[in-house]
Amino acid sequence: MDVPESKDPLEAATRAATSLEGLSAETAARVPQLLEAMCSVGSGLGQHSTLDRICETAAELAGARYAAIGVLDEEGEGLSDFVTYGTDEEVARRIGRRPDGRSGLLGALIRAPDPIRLTDLxxxxxxxxxxxxxxxxxTFLGVPIRVRDRTIGNFYLAEKAGGGEFNDSDLRLLRVLATEAGVAIGNARLYEAARQRERWIDGSVAITTALLSGGDADDALSVVAEQARRLSDSAMGAVMLRARSGGLEAVAVSADHPVMRVGSLVPAEAPAAAALLAGESVFVDDAATDPRLVTRLASEFGPVMLLPLRTDGRVLGALVMPRARGARPFSQRERTLARQFASQAALALMMAEAQRDRERLAVLEDRDRIARDLHDLVIQRLFATGMTLERAQRGEVAPEVHHGIDKAVAELDVTIQEIRTAIFALQQGPAEAPPGMCTRVLREINMAAVPLGFRPAHRFVGPVDSIGELAGKNLIAALREALSNAFRHAHATRIEVVVDSTVRLPDGRHAVRLSVADDGVGIPEGGRRSGLRNLKRRAESLGGSSRCEQGIGEDGRGTTVVWEVPL
Known part of the structure; x- marks a missing residue:
């Protein structure tokens, strides 16, 4: 029986219900329930709650003890959703994993979508x-759920009440409900697909904004990892870039319990890494059994998407999005949206890199101009002044004046040498003369002194300059964040910065600890929350921690931010 489509759910339900011929008196008396269930399709309920209601009504009308609706995945090969009636939570727990529709009677209905009615399944x-x-x-009755010519699910009834069998009336009734279930599933899928595309587009805008905002590059990459994890509904999101060794290095990780750390390396000879570096996407249904994933982390996850960050024929790195073990595989639509997201991220990364190159070039050009001015103008004037003083010395002057001129000329010579040293430093690239950790910390403190109106105190404990590059880079970013928070929210009059590289963690590892204490107003409601989260996330990505303690102000006022990571 074909039920005519209608935009009005009440009209469609009325036509379908009145077309049921040969109903038993008991079933006919419950037709209002059928109308109510069918009208709920247009009531704004979500797909799952609507199917729950239709499932329950079908069981009651047909006198079945058990009912279920299986929704096919986008490929039409298995079930992506399975709604049941008649089994409580305890029974569901004993059964364990719900059917995937790939075998048995459920699989038969998917492969040959025709009604199945059995007296003994x-x-x-x-x-x-x-x-x-x-x-x-x-006893069993199964009916396909179709939208136009496509099967999108199946309706199942089992165990006819009173030990009887399902009859033609039950079959007609189930077909009507299957039609309305198809409407609910089809509409919900269209709505969810539109919402999903909108979320991925918003995520792409967020990462483009973060990467091109000119802020901290590590924070921008963290945004990419967070968006990838959230949008793909994964257990973890990670950004990996090309390493100097030729493989891939994790530079940003987002996870509640990260099993991959920033700085983790995947060698280029690993099958998955080789495919990614060649610009190929890698989709895995079970990381623990797939031979392409050879890292020890594979056993922690189930389905995984690994997508190259590729633009203009160049592979910058990869996005890694694994789901937990036992989670559903990524659908074809999710894979397509994720590819588009990765392409947008790669383009934004390249544009950000080009923008940083332009800024770096502008800085170098400005340094060259300053060096030329120092050489062509300042040094020449100092040299001319020295020559003038030496000429004046040749006349008849008092011994003390002669001594003063000698001293002045010597000071000019020293000044000229210092300027020439500065010129040489200006002409070197930043990577040729990397500053030590103490210098970098002092630079941040001096920069913060301008908006603060005073210079924070500082103290170094241990060989601070021996801190590694990864920990050092993150420590400087954490210091910058903590000083910024103190300026924007604390209203402090005194700040103390301590960098201690002699810390020993409870597990025996060496660590570096950064403490930034102020005498401000503490942490007001809504203040510094995002900054503190950034500090904590940055520390945890390196296996460390971040916390707040009592500050240095009177009466216990103020805040001390303690940030530490293992070396």
Whole structure:
């Protein structure tokens, strides 16, 4: 029986219900329930809650003890959702994992979408048996759920009440409900697809803004990792860039319990890394069994998407998005949206890199101009002044004047040498003369002194300059964040910065600890929250921690931010 489509759910339900002929008196008396369930399709309920209601009504109208609706995945090969009626939570727990529709009677309905009515399903050769804890079932009625010419799910009834069999009236009723379930699923899928595309587009805008804002590059990459994790509904999001060794290095990780750390390396010869570096996407349904994933982390995850960050024929790195073990595989739509997201991220990365190159070039050009001015103008004037003083010395002057002129000329010579040293330093690239950690900390403190109106005190404990590059880079970013928070929110009059590289963690590892204490107003509601989260996230990505303690102000006022990571 074909039910005419209608935009009005009440009209469609009325036509479908009145077309049911040969209903028993008991079933006909419950037609209002059928109308109510069918009208709920247009009531604004979500797909799952609507199917729950239709499932329950079908079981009651047909006198079935159990009912279920299986929704096919986008590929039409298995079930992406399975709504049941008649089994409580305890029974569901004993059964364990819900069916995937790839075998048994459920698989038969997917492969050949025609109604199936059985008096004893246990004798049917297509039945695959029941898992342990499953309630016994004999009578069975299955009907495909179709939208136009496409099957998108199946309706199942089992165990007719009173030991009877499902009849033609039950079949017609289930077909009507299957039609309305198809409307609910189809509309929900269209809505969810539109919402999903909108979320991925918003995520692409967020990462483009973060990468091109000119802020901290590590924070921008963290935004990419966070968006990738959130949008793909994954357990972790990670950004990996090309390493000097030729493989891939994790530069940003977002996870509640990260099993991958910033700085983790994947060698270029690993099969997945080789594919990514060649610009190929890698999709894995089970990381623990896929031979392309050879790292020890693979056993922690189930489905994984690994996408190259590729633009203009150049591979910058990769996005890694793994789901937890047992989670559903990534659908075709999710894979397509993720590819587009990765392409946008790669383009934004390249544009940000070009922008940083332009800024770096502008700085170098300005340094060259300053060096030329110092050489051509300042040094020449100092040299001319020295020559003038030496000429004046040749006349008859008092011994003390002669001594003063000698001293002045010597000072000019020293000044000229210092300027020439400065010119040489200006002409060197930043990477040729990297400053030590103490110098970098002092630079941040001096920069913060301008907006603060005073210079924070500082103290170094241990060989601070021996701190590694990764920990050092993150420490400087944490210091910058803490000083910025103190300026914007604390209203402090005194700040003390301590960098201690002699810390020993409880597990015996060496660590570096950064403490930034102020005498301000503490942490007001809503103040410094995002900054503190950034500090904590940055520390945890390196296996460290970040916390707040009592500050240095009177009466216990103020805040001390303690940030530490292992070396």
């Amino acid at each position: 246990t004798t049917d050769p297509r039945a695959a048996g029941f898992p342990p804890g499953h309630p016994p079932m004999r």
